Amino acid sequence: MQLPHYTWFPSARTALTLILSCGLLACATPKTEPIMLNLVAINDFHGHLEQEKFSFTRRADPVSKTIVGGGIETLGANLAAWRKEDKDLIFVGGGDLIGASPAISSLFADEPTLHALGRMGLRVSALGNHEFDHGLQELQRQIHGGCDSPRPDRACKFDGRFPGTQFSYIASNVLDKQSQKPFFPAYHVEEVKGVKIAFIGAVLRDTPLMVAGDKVKDLSFIDEAEGINRTIPALKEMGVKVFVVLIHEGGTTTEAFDQPACSQLKGPIVNIVKRLDPAIKLIVSGHSHTGFVCKVEGRTVTQAQMYGHLLTRISLKLDGATHQVTDIEAQNMLMEPGTAPAPEGLTSLLHKAREGSKSIISQPIARLAVPVITRQMNEAGESALGNVVADAQLAAVKDMGAQIAFMNNKGIRGNLETLAGNISTYGQNATVLPFGNTLVMMSLTGAQIRGLLEQQVWLNEESQDGRNVLQVSDGFTYTWDAKRKVGERVIPDSVKLNGVALDDQREYRIVANNFIAGGGDRVAMFLQGKNVIDTGIKDIDVFMSYIKTRDQAGTPVGSDKPVGRVKRIN
Numbered sequence: 281m282q283l284p285h286y287t288w289f290p291s292a293r294t295a296l297t298l299i300l301s302c303g304l305l306a307c308a309t310p311k312t313e314p315i316m317l318n319l320v321a322i323n324d325f326h327g328h329l330e331q332e333k334f335s336f337t338r339r340a341d342p343v344s345k346t347i348v349g350g351g352i353e354t355l356g357a358n359l360a361a362w363r364k365e366d367k368d369l370i371f372v373g374g375g376d377l378i379g380a381s382p383a384i385s386s387l388f389a390d391e392p393t394l395h396a397l398g399r400m401g402l403r404v405s406a407l408g409n410h411e412f413d414h415g416l417q418e419l420q421r422q423i424h425g426g427c428d429s430p431r432p433d434r435a436c437k438f439d440g441r442f443p444g445t446q447f448s449y450i451a452s453n454v455l456d457k458q459s460q461k462p463f464f465p466a467y468h469v470e471e472v473k474g475v476k477i478a479f480i481g482a483v484l485r486d487t488p489l490m491v492a493g494d495k496v497k498d499l500s501f502i503d504e505a506e507g508i509n510r511t512i513p514a515l516k517e518m519g520v521k522v523f524v525v526l527i528h529e530g531g532t533t534t535e536a537f538d539q540p541a542c543s544q545l546k547g548p549i550v551n552i553v554k555r556l557d558p559a560i561k562l563i564v565s566g567h568s569h570t571g572f573v574c575k576v577e578g579r580t581v582t583q584a585q586m587y588g589h590l591l592t593r594i595s596l597k598l599d600g601a602t603h604q605v606t607d608i609e610a611q612n613m614l615m616e617p618g619t620a621p622a623p624e625g626l627t628s629l630l631h632k633a634r635e636g637s638k639s640i641i642s643q644p645i646a647r648l649a650v651p652v653i654t655r656q657m658n659e660a661g662e663s664a665l666g667n668v669v670a671d672a673q674l675a676a677v678k679d680m681g682a683q684i685a686f687m688n689n690k691g692i693r694g695n696l697e698t699l700a701g702n703i704s705t706y707g708q709n710a711t712v713l714p715f716g717n718t719l720v721m722m723s724l725t726g727a728q729i730r731g732l733l734e735q736q737v738w739l740n741e742e743s744q745d746g747r748n749v750l751q752v753s754d755g756f757t758y759t760w761d762a763k764r765k766v767g768e769r770v771i772p773d774s775v776k777l778n779g780v781a782l783d784d785q786r787e788y789r790i791v792a793n794n795f796i797a798g799g800g801d802r803v804a805m806f807l808q809g810k811n812v813i814d815t816g817i818k819d820i821d822v823f824m825s826y827i828k829t830r831d832q833a834g835t836p837v838g839s840d841k842p843v844g845r846v847k848r849i850n
Contacts, residue, residue: 312600315473317522318366319594320359322402323374323566324586326410327381327393329630334589336571336614339536350588350615352396352630353622358591358613359400361620368472371401373447374566374583375408375483375528378422380693383710384637388438389414389431392633394422395438398446399625404468406481406526407451408566413715415495423449438636450481450526453507455500463499466511469520475603477522478515480508480560484529484548484567486802492717493798504529505555512557521603522596523560527552530568530583537571537585537612545574545581553579561605562596573610580608589615641707645824646831648704649838653696655712657689658841660760660848661736661749665696665712667845668837669819672826673719673791674753676817682721682791683777684729685753688801691715691793692751702836704827713820720797722809724790726775726782732805733758733770748801752845763850774847793819 331351337344363369377397378390385393397405411419414431421429425444429435436442452466467480482504488496508525515523531547533539549565553576556563563581571585573592584590590612597607655665666689674685694711698704724732736749752758759774775782782788792806794814799807830837 314600314606315475315598315603316366317472317475317477317596317598318362318369319524319564319592319596320362320369320371321374321526321564321582321584321592321594322355322371322377322588323528323564323584324376324408324569325373325378325393325397325588326376326586327378327385327390328587329382329384329392329396329633331617332587334587336589337536339539347614347616349617352400352588352626354615354617355588355591356396356400356623356626357618357620358615360623362593363401370403370470370472370477372479372524372526372564373397373402373405374526374564375406376410376566377405377408379408379410379413380714382694382714383641383707384633386710386714387434387637387640388633389418389429389434389436389442390422391436391438391442392629394445396626396629399623399629402447403470404448404450404479404481404526406528406564406566407449407454407464407483408528409483409487409490411449411483412487412491412495416498438633450479451483451507452480452511453482453485453502453504454487455502457498457500460500462507466507467515469515469518475522475598476518476520477524478511478518478520479524479526480511480515482508482525482527482529484527489800489802492795492800505552508560509555509557512559516559522598522605523557523562525556525560525563527563528566530565530570531572531581532568532570533572533574535572535574537590538573538614540573540611542572542574545572545576549581550576553577553581562594562608564592564594571612573612580610582610582612584612591615637707641705641710643706644699644703645706645709646704646827647836648696648698648702648827648831649836650840651698651702653838655689655692655695657749660842660846661689662842662844662846663689663692663751664839664842665692666751667754667839667843668696668827669713669823670751670753671837672823673793673819675826676822677719677721677791677815680721680815681789683788684756684790686732686790686792686796687751688748688793688796688803689751690748690801691717691795696838706824709824709827710820713823715793715795715819717793717795717819719791719815719817719819719822720794720812721789721791721815722797722806722812723787724805724809725785725787727784728805728808729782729788729790730770730772730775730784732803733760733775734767735803735805749846750796750803754843754845757845757847759847759849761849771849 427436531549535542569586584592594610670685760769
């Protein structure tokens with residue numbers, strides 16, 4: 281039987297009590313304590329399992345300092361200490377956690393890194409462009425597990441099996457070309473302290489320009505903000521009140537990594553943030569390898585530099601009743617080795633990776649002319665290491681008719697260092713060229729080669745990709761003018777091969793790695809090449825063979841500075 285509905289009128293005594301206890305105004309809603317959610321973010325780890333030397337400058341001290349830090353033991357120790365403060369801490373990533381990795385990780389298809397991140401309690405990460413380096417099949421294997429890999433010489437060689445990641449990779453703007461639906465999960469929801477928090481992923485839409493074309497041919501990469509914003513209605517229906525973007529796209533700033541609420545952030549991330557749904561208050565970024573904690577139109581945007589040199593600690597303060605974000609505090613923490621012990625599981629994992637790779641990594645390859653050949657470019661955009669890499673690639677296929685070699689500077693991932701006696705090892709060489717790219721030959725006219733040079737990413741403060749001036753082989757020279765507008769910077773008559781100006785109509789046989797030969801790094805002119813042949817010869821094999829041959833001939837490679845093939849005026 282349904283009870284009748286009554287309207288309640290307080291008695292005179294009850295009403296007086298209410299007035300005395302609440303005052304003449306209505307009783308206030310009981311206060312609810314704020315809720316604190318704690319996050320830690322990492323980006324662009326690139327498989328740097330071991331501690332390494334790196335430099336930094338703090339906000340309060342303009343003098344650069346160099347330490348040995350980072351590495352999974354240092355990261356793990358800090359995470360363990362912070363979890364003692366809050367057991368519900370959530371560890372998240374901004375992409376490029378694997379790929380372009382040192383040999384200790386890359387020799388095992390980055391499985392040690394994925395194991396380590398799982399043991400550190402990583403919950404979710406955006407996909408980065410380097411996660412696609414070895415193609416969709418391999419990425420899916422790394423996520424879901426198994427040994428069926430296009431790299432059978434590396435897959436499942438660490439443990440004999442691979443169960444997949446223990447965390448989620450997400451990307452809202454990567455679509456299946458046929459269905460136009462997200463190919464990967466667009467978001468990941470965690471419920472912490474009674475609050476639903478959604479992490480929405482995205483990777484830079486230019487990923488197809490940074491990965492060999494055949495690796496992502498079945499995928500579409502749409503605008504980052506569009507992909508992210510599409511998820512909000514469904515998440516709100518699920519009762520989510522807190523939205524955090526994990527995006528592999530970034531920017532740069534002249535401010536220090538520990539500058540709170542920096543205000544000079546530039547680059548693609550700024551425009552993306554400005555177009556995000558108002559419900560999104562926090563953006564964890566990556567890709568640009570820069571440490572910052574910035575404000576963009578009231579939103580917090582963070583990045584933790586690269587290689588595990590920093591971690592970003594983030595605290596979100598929520599209204600206890602509505603679960604709305606009322607405040608965000610973020611700080612980039614330097615990963616200096618401390619007194620806290622590393623979790624035992626990470627130490628044993630690192631030891632296993634070292635032992636398993638030691639016999640290969642420690643193999644001496646060749647003596648160099650100098651202790652270190654640097655990839656640091658001069659003002660013209662040329663590097664001493666770029667000289668050697670380009671020369672090695674030309675030498676490998678010169679008998680097949682090649683005349684000029686071009687190498688993308690971003691494909692050179694580290695300096696070529698040596699041990700005592702200037703001896704360089706396999707591991708040190710593998711750090712320079714970690715992608716396993718192959719050499720591709722093609723024919724371009726003199727006019728096309730000049731056009732190719734104009735497509736380079738020049739020294740340009742507005743370009744958030746930084747410089748990517750192509751490294752060129754011996755005998756090829758040119759001059760560019762920094763004051764001329766982009767597209768007209770190369771001095772036409774200065775483009776020469778063995779001292780003779782290039783003929784616009786004549787075809788020249790050139791060699792480049794398969795990544796840029798497929799239009800990667802925005803150098804689309806390579807796509808116009810004729811008589812294209814992928815030799816199948818790997819760049820790292822060519823490089824090590826070249827420096828070994830030069831050593832055996834008594835003319836070891838290397839110099840302290842570039843040899844001057846590229847010149848700049850103004």
